[in-house]
Amino acid sequence: MGAQKRTATGKTLGDFDEYAKDYRRVHNESLAITGADSDFFSEQKVRVVRGIEADKDGSLLDLGCGDGNSARFFRQHFPYWKYAGVDTSDLSIEIAKARAVDGAEFVHYDGDRIPHADKLFDVVFAACVFHHIDPSAHIDVLGEIRRVLQPGGRFYLFEHNPLNPLTRRAVSTCPFDEDAVLLRAGYTRKMLRTSGFQEIEIGYTVFFPNYRIFRGLHALEPFLKWLPAGGQYYARAVVSE
Numbered sequence: 673m674g675a676q677k678r679t680a681t682g683k684t685l686g687d688f689d690e691y692a693k694d695y696r697r698v699h700n701e702s703l704a705i706t707g708a709d710s711d712f713f714s715e716q717k718v719r720v721v722r723g724i725e726a727d728k729d730g731s732l733l734d735l736g737c738g739d740g741n742s743a744r745f746f747r748q749h750f751p752y753w754k755y756a757g758v759d760t761s762d763l764s765i766e767i768a769k770a771r772a773v774d775g776a777e778f779v780h781y782d783g784d785r786i787p788h789a790d791k792l793f794d795v796v797f798a799a800c801v802f803h804h805i806d807p808s809a810h811i812d813v814l815g816e817i818r819r820v821l822q823p824g825g826r827f828y829l830f831e832h833n834p835l836n837p838l839t840r841r842a843v844s845t846c847p848f849d850e851d852a853v854l855l856r857a858g859y860t861r862k863m864l865r866t867s868g869f870q871e872i873e874i875g876y877t878v879f880f881p882n883y884r885i886f887r888g889l890h891a892l893e894p895f896l897k898w899l900p901a902g903g904q905y906y907a908r909a910v911v912s913e
């Protein structure tokens with residue numbers, strides 16, 4: 673990870689510009705032991721959200737969207753939704769824009785104020801972003817997420833599960849995870865509660881590697897979401913009406 677950048681209010685920011693062009697190749701290399709690639713994990717998270725959210729219409733903010741890899745999966749699984757992505761890495765946002773996913777909008781975020789109006793979104797989604805945010809800034813960022821969510825809006829936060837040894841190994845070999853501070857699910861629940869979110873649910877995911885002999889077991893994953901052994905987990909939380 674390159675030199676540490678700071679926001680106008682002094683929050684430290686990891687510099688993903690350094691990895692933006694090569695992000696998917698580097699990510700694929702660090703995922704090799706799982707038998708899955710970067711696209712598999714991007715789509716798997718969108719599928720989890722799709723399993724909970726109805727596909728009528730709505731608006732979604734992808735916070736820390738990186739190079740916009742999830743946008744095409746949101747377009748596919750939520751064809752009627754508006755999709756917007758923000759990221760603190762300028763270069764990632766440029767790459768995301770160049771991928772030109774139908775109707776997707778990408779804007780740079782300064783790490784202090786999300787560049788969108790209050791109460792604009794039904795859903796905010798943040799995949800593997802919070803472990804790159806300085807823990808001292810978590811509550812501020814959650815305040816911003818609450819600001820842009822409508823009353824009744826839902827926040828989905830996906831994180832690596834530090835209790836899973838395979839996950840820890842993948843993180844330890846991934847160059848852009850050098851600054852990562854993994855969040856235990858109990859910590860995540862507490863910070864969401866402290867920030868005023870309600871109806872907080874935790875679900876564990878990614879229990880089986882993606883090798884052919886395990887694929888038949890993937891259908892069991894929704895039944896295991898209570899088991900803190902999955903490689904990743906999500907937290908879903910609601911802004912009160």
Ligand SMILES: C[S@@+](CC[C@H](N)C(=O)[O-])C[C@H]1O[C@@H](n2cnc3c(N)ncnc32)[C@H](O)[C@@H]1O
Nearest residue numbers: 688736737738759760761783799800801804805
């Ligand atoms: C591991 S990447 C994940 C990218 C994307 N969410 C995905 O799943 O493909 C983490 C991303 O978080 C971004 N990021 C880091 N700190 C951030 C912050 N404070 N606010 C928003 N994005 C941030 C980085 O620039 C990077 O693009």
